Structure formats: structure tokens, C-alpha cells
Amino acid sequence: MTHSAAPPGRPSGTPPRGRITERASCVLAPNPSPMTLDGTNTWLLAEPDAELAVVVDPGPLDEGHLRAVTETVAERGQRVGLVLLTHGHADHAEGATRLAELTGAPVRALDPALRLGDEGLAAGDVVTTGGIELRVVGTPGHTGDSLSFHLPADAALLTGDTVLGRGTTLVAHPDGRLGDYLDSLRRLRSLTEGDEGAHTVLPGHGPVLADAQGAIDYYLAHRADRLAQIESAVNRGLLTAAQVVADVYADVDRAVWPAAELSVRAQLAYLRAHGYPTARPDA
Template sequence: MSTAAAPGRPRAPLPDGPATERAVCVRAANPSPMTLDGTNTWVVAEPGSDAAVVIDPGPLDEEHLRAVVRTVEEAGRRVALTLLTHGHGDHSDGIARFAELTGAPVRAVDPAYRVGGEGLAAGDVITTGGLELRVLATPGHTHDSVCLHLPADRALFTGDTVLGRGTTVVAHPDGRLGDYLDSLRALRSLVADRGVRTVLPGHGPVLDDALGAVDYYLVHRANRLAQVETAVENGHRSPAEVVAHVYAEVDRSLWPAAEMSVRAQLDYLREHGLI
């Protein structure tokens, strides 16, 4: 879910096929101002393995779900496991049908989205068909958001925590800005310490400068927070007033999403005694 442009970040072409040695994107046909080019469903497998992991089946779109299955099968593989980065419908609505098509369990933080599978928690290491994925809890966009580190490709699946274009919404009241800032800092540490180069997002293009992307998000969030604080000091009290003042350059179709982020920012400022 995007509310702002992010100029100057190096990026690879829009994903619709192989993105790294182990990751292939199948993009859903659900483009919108909130989903950018559509939801990126990721098929991940170790070279030579007959087992694949699917990340974020996407919307309940039969054509898309079957395209994901076809992508797996044409590579001589089967879907062994499905993972969910968070529970928003553009990532999760297709879960039940996808489980029917594949027979594979679904693992998610929120029990409501699990199908015959375990949960996901920080520090979990998923090994399927020789593939290794490491789970990093990244709440903030939603309470149940996770990112998945693919060490072998020095890559990171970020769901909606970091997008391929623009910046994400803190989906108040489920999302909390303090949690989101902590998650971005944790991502920065992971990226810097583990040499992660590539961001494989839930929407938009692949980014080939992971550290630059996370740093941009941290700076953007700090700037927006300062703008909101100043707006309140200047008498813009309601979330709608703050949006009109701070997000004036953003397309008005995105103002409802921006208002969610503003509500999260106002809560954060109140919690820290800044307004």
C-alpha cells in the first residue's frame, strides 16, 4: 500500500518471472493505487529440488492461483509449503482455495490464516527441499507482518513492510508506528550485518539496493512525523486536517490510506508526550 514516491532508489525491472536464482514472481492482476502493479506472489525453491515454497498466494482470483501452481509444476516441482507475510486480503484471500489446489499447509502469524500448518515467529528457520528461509517479525504495517530472509540469494521478502515503489501505510489501528520504526531498524541491522542486497517486495519492482531502501524509509518516516508534529502545532488538529496539510502532494485517492498513517503518527506523538 503506497502513499508516496521514493526517488533516487536503484531498482531492477518490474518483477514477472525470475528475480533471483531461487525466487520467481507471479504477479496478480489486481493493480490499484494501493497495490501498485498488483500483488507479487513469490515461488521459491532450491535449484535441483522438487519442492517449492509459495509466499503470499494473493487475492481470490482463480486464474492467478492456477498460474502460480502452473509456474511450480512447469519447473518440475510441487508446492510443499505456503507462507503469509501478513493478513491483508490482497495477500491472503486466496489462501483457502490455494490450499485446495495444492494440498500444502499454510503458515502464518495469525491463526486465522493458517491451514494445517504451524505459526510463524521471529527466529524460525524454515527448511523445505534444501531451501532455507529465516523469519523476522516486522510488525507495524500490521500486527502480524513478517519478512523472510533468503540467505543464499542475499535477498529479503518484505511483504508490505518495504514496497518496491513508494512507501507503505501504517494501517492504524492494527498497525502501530512505534512497532514499524522498530521493525525498520531491525531490518536495517539485518541488511547491514548479513549483506542483504535485494528486496523482493509484496508490490512493485525488485529493489537491488536493500540498504538504501531501508534507509530511505527511515528518513521518510522521520520527516513525515516531524511534518505531522508541526501541523498539529499550527492548529491542524483532526486527522483529516493533518492529511490535507501534510499530504497535499499525494494523489487524493490515497488520502484515506494516508489518514490511517496520520492516526498512527498522532498516537505515537501522544504516547511520547510530543503533542
């Protein structure tokens, strides 16, 4: 689930399809909406000569989409060896059980309720199915169970809904927390530094971003600006989430106001914890 308001100065781009990097390909799910942008990006990861592929975020329970995923893998002489989930929102995870039925592959996720098989998934884990190396990065904030994956061989970050290819994401209060989200962005930012840092974002929605560091810097600046706007609104006596959304998000498509309200609640909770007792995140 995303908040799709496009920030100024960011090109809209086109959704990724087919091979994007040496090891990463995308199959776009047919679930476009104001909340999912062009649809969910299902990522297929494999070493060029490997027998097994890793699928990240199978997307919705859509038989045609899941068939396209398995057929794309088979066309390359491979089979699905593992399914990974960045988080549990239905537009990313709903198809996981069915894909496991079709392929026999286990499903690994941070949330035990989403797992199929004996192994979980946690920050610091390294996934090596089919010889590929994926480093698991804890990135809570959008949701409490959000993870990202670092693919160092392609200098890429698979960010789920933590960083999108277009627009900005929501912090899904109360499960998502703004403080956690800011820490997660800084954690991803640290992975873009140095000569061997990641430079490409492979997001859960929207186009690929070739400047990972610039994208994350934009996200951090955007969050700081939004928080300042909401702080100003609270100082002017707009204390409830609905009041703040109508004021701060007046120029944003009303179709995403419900999502914006979740983010506003998360920001009001953050302000309340940082010296604004009049902020009312649950009002």
C-alpha cells in the first residue's frame, strides 16, 4: 500500500518490465490503482547460470500474474527455489501461498503468520538460494514487518514500499511508526555510500531509480518538510488527523487522503512523543 502523490521535480518514469539488472527481472502485477501506482513489481532474482530463482513479493492473488512469474522463470531454464516478502500487505503478499503451491518453494517473511516452511527471515540474514547473495535489511516504518534486500552484486536495493519509484510512501499508523521509518531511511542511505555502495533502487511500485542515494535523500527531506508542516498545523490549533490532512494535503489527490491520514496519525504520534502533548494521533 502506497501514498502516490508525486513530488515536484521527480520524473514519472515507466514501470519496470523484463530484465533490469544482470540478476534482477520484473513482472508487473495487473493491479494498478492510486495506492499501487502502475501495480506491484514482482522481482525475480537469479545468478545467470543458476538452477534456482528467488521471487520477491509475488503480489496479489492473480492466477494470470502468478503464471507469468513461473513461466518467466521457466523460460530461463530455472525454477522458483524461494519466495521472499518485503512485508505483509496484500498487494505484495497475497499471492505467496498460491505461488508456493505452484512451485513447491518455501515462503520466508519477518511475520511468522506469512511463512511457509521452516525458516523465518530477519534483519542481518543472508539469503544464498541458487548462489545469489541477498542481505536482509530491517526497514520498519511503513509497516512493523517491513524488510528490504541488498543485492550487492548488482549494487541494488529492493525496498518494497519503504522507497517507491514514484511519489512517497505512507507510514501505516499504528503498525508503522515515523521514528522507525526515519531510522530505516538512514540505514538504507548508509548502504549507498562509498565506491561499492548501492546505486539502484528496485522498488515495490513504480519505476526503477538509478540514483539510490539521491532518492533516499529526497525522502528524508520530504519527511522533514511534512513534519514541519504538521507541527505548524498543530501550533495553529489543528489537532486531529482529519483537520491536518485537509490543511497540509490540500493539493494532493483526495483519493489518497485516507492513506495520508494514516501517515498524519503517525506524525502526530511522533510529535506527541517529542513534546507536543496536544497532538491527537487517534482523534
